[in-house]
Amino acid sequence: MIWNKEMECMSRNEMRDLQSERLKQLVNHVYTNVAFYRQRIDEMGIKPSDIHSIDDIVKLPFTYKTDLRDHYPFGLFAVPMKEIVRVHASSGTTGKPTTVGYTKKDIENWREVLARCLSMCGISSDDIMQVSYGYGLFTGGLGVHYGAETIGCSVIPISGGNTRRQLQLMSDFGSTVLACTPSYALHLADALAENGYSLADMKLKTGVFGAEPWTENMRLELEKKWGIKAFDIYGLSEIMGPGVANDCPAHAGLHVHEDHFFPEIVHPDTKMPVADGEEGELVFTTLTKEGIPLLRYNTRDLSTLNRSTCECGRTTVRMKKITGRSDDMLIIRGVNLFPSQIEHVLLEMGETSAHYMLYVDKVNNLDTLELQVELDEANMVDTIKDLQNLARKIEHALNSAVGLSVKVTLVEPKTIARSEGKAVRVVDKRKK
Amino acid sequence: MTIRQLSVFLENKTGHLNEILAVLAKNNINIVALTVADSSDYGILRAIVSDPEKALEALRAEHYTVRVHDILSLEMAAAPGSMSHILDLFTAADICIEYVYAFSFGSKSILMIRTDNLDKSIEVMKANELKSITEEEIK
Numbered sequence: 001m002i003w004n005k006e007m008e009c010m011s012r013n014e015m016r017d018l019q020s021e022r023l024k025q026l027v028n029h030v031y032t033n034v035a036f037y038r039q040r041i042d043e044m045g046i047k048p049s050d051i052h053s054i055d056d057i058v059k060l061p062f063t064y065k066t067d068l069r070d071h072y073p074f075g076l077f078a079v080p081m082k083e084i085v086r087v088h089a090s091s092g093t094t095g096k097p098t099t100v101g102y103t104k105k106d107i108e109n110w111r112e113v114l115a116r117c118l119s120m121c122g123i124s125s126d127d128i129m130q131v132s133y134g135y136g137l138f139t140g141g142l143g144v145h146y147g148a149e150t151i152g153c154s155v156i157p158i159s160g161g162n163t164r165r166q167l168q169l170m171s172d173f174g175s176t177v178l179a180c181t182p183s184y185a186l187h188l189a190d191a192l193a194e195n196g197y198s199l200a201d202m203k204l205k206t207g208v209f210g211a212e213p214w215t216e217n218m219r220l221e222l223e224k225k226w227g228i229k230a231f232d233i234y235g236l237s238e239i240m241g242p243g244v245a246n247d248c249p250a251h252a253g254l255h256v257h258e259d260h261f262f263p264e265i266v267h268p269d270t271k272m273p274v275a276d277g278e279e280g281e282l283v284f285t286t287l288t289k290e291g292i293p294l295l296r297y298n299t300r301d302l303s304t305l306n307r308s309t310c311e312c313g314r315t316t317v318r319m320k321k322i323t324g325r326s327d328d329m330l331i332i333r334g335v336n337l338f339p340s341q342i343e344h345v346l347l348e349m350g351e352t353s354a355h356y357m358l359y360v361d362k363v364n365n366l367d368t369l370e371l372q373v374e375l376d377e378a379n380m381v382d383t384i385k386d387l388q389n390l391a392r393k394i395e396h397a398l399n400s401a402v403g404l405s406v407k408v409t410l411v412e413p414k415t416i417a418r419s420e421g422k423a424v425r426v427v428d429k430r431k432k
Numbered sequence: 433m434t435i436r437q438l439s440v441f442l443e444n445k446t447g448h449l450n451e452i453l454a455v456l457a458k459n460n461i462n463i464v465a466l467t468v469a470d471s472s473d474y475g476i477l478r479a480i481v482s483d484p485e486k487a488l489e490a491l492r493a494e495h496y497t498v499r500v501h502d503i504l505s506l507e508m509a510a511a512p513g514s515m516s517h518i519l520d521l522f523t524a525a526d527i528c529i530e531y532v533y534a535f536s537f538g539s540k541s542i543l544m545i546r547t548d549n550l551d552k553s554i555e556v557m558k559a560n561e562l563k564s565i566t567e568e569e570i571k
Contacts, residue, residue: 375441377492380499382439382478382546383530384471409473412443414495 114147117246125152139241253318
């Protein structure tokens with residue numbers, strides 16, 4: 001079902017006109033209300049009145065994750081705090097998180113785009129949806145929750161974790177939709193038998209999976225393991241949270257809700273726009289956002305765009321499923337992690353060298369993280385107990401800083417290869 | 433009361449202990465006593481050597497994580513019950529033993545003890561006139 005035919009099936013020309021109007025308003029809004037953007041636009045030697053249509057977007061400055069960090073926590077908000085009704089946060093590149101704020105209208109728009117996404121997956125008020133994304137500062141849980149309520153689903157806000165209870169409620173309540181990360185969906189499928197369940201106990205029909213990059217092969221595997229239809233939901237907290245784009249039953253790219261989020265693809269090095277179909281960094285401009293509107297936010301996700309009409313009838317631009325990034329950000333169990341965050345913690349503690357290596361792997365379909373760090377002479381002790389205490393202390397510090405459990409292994413100096421160019425800090429064994 | 437012990441961080445890898453021993457051999461350093469503490473991921477090589485400074489320098493040059501620690505050294509009578517007698521004294525003073533190893537040097541029986549309280553341990557040794565051994569005596 002198409003939730004909002006007017007917007008989702010609009011002609012390309014009408015969409016351009018709408019986007020042009022919205023862009024002009026947006027630029028005025030940020031120029032007037034966000035000191036950071038006023039300065040950046042002035043620096044580029046342009047005025048808001050130079051923006052006549054959506055094509056002029058290329059004249060505008062980019063925004064990066066570091067800009068959000070530099071203006072932590074609320075420096076990029078475009079409205080007074082009294083108009084902000086919700087704050088979410090995700091991990092930043094170093095110690096500080098990236099904070100976003102929503103006005104009432106932003107929350108309304110978020111519900112709207114999620115209603116479109118979920119309808120695209122064939123979900124309706126007849127469904128019982130188990131939301132196993134984490135609830136809290138992470139946008140996943142609450143974002144999907146509001147969208148599911150909007151289309152009238154019976155929502156089970158179980159949040160993430162506790163596999164046994166997930167399966168029990170799925171069976172007892174007869175959940176027909178599961179919303180979680182693809183890796184958790186795979187983990188739950190593999191845990192069926194050992195918890196005494198089989199597919200016959202479940203009424204699951206649809207999966208709405210996202211918050212981490214996953215391949216088409218994994219989508220097919222999940223469909224097979226669960227006997228369901230699996231869909232990819234894309235989003236990021238900086239832009240909105242889940243619901244920026246979603247794939248339809250054609251599975252030929254994810255429809256971007258481009259009346260709210262205008263996508264561009266730029267070359268990773270030159271940052272110049274590339275032609276449709278060419279791969280590059282995915283950039284979004286939040287056309288309607290009030291709380292924290294962003295101009296040309298570079299997601300660092302790699303994708304391509306396709307503006308042809310989809311067989312599902314929607315005319316909205318489609319982005320290719322994300323399978324990689326142009327920076328070193330890792331997504332571990334749905335949590336964003338930059339190696340620089342690890343480095344930051346190690347340097348702050350000062351109890352080991354700063355030479356480390358991160359090993360990411362998948363065990364029973366769950367991401368695991370191991371940190372090998374070189375022990376330096378100043379911290380060498382003569383008992384195993386003290387070495388183990390040191391490792392545990394680093395584990396605690398990392399856990400509280402990045403929100404992930406990390407196994408720490410101490411290694412000898414020079415065991416981690418020194419590289420002459422850019423240091424290799426991560427071995428991701430999940431990649432096949 | 434104490435002599436210097438080398439503590440070397442040692443990953444669990446085949447042939448690794450021998451690589452360290454080869455460094456010592458190459459530098460003509462004699463090992464008087466040696467013990468390895470092990471865990472699942474790594475171990476600590478503890479050694480009493482003829483020239484701790486030279487050993488430290490040689491191992492550092494090969495990028496090992498190595499440090500020198502002062503460890504209590506006691507000379508025991510070569511008779512049944514002498515070690516037990518010493519440990520009784522530590523227990524009575526509520527001193528916990530982290531690790532211990534013993535070796536013979538010539539006709540001497542030597543006990544190396546690492547406790548949770550070095551100062552208090554030295555007091556116990558003095559009060560009970562326990563005999564210590566110096567680095568010179570075992571060179």
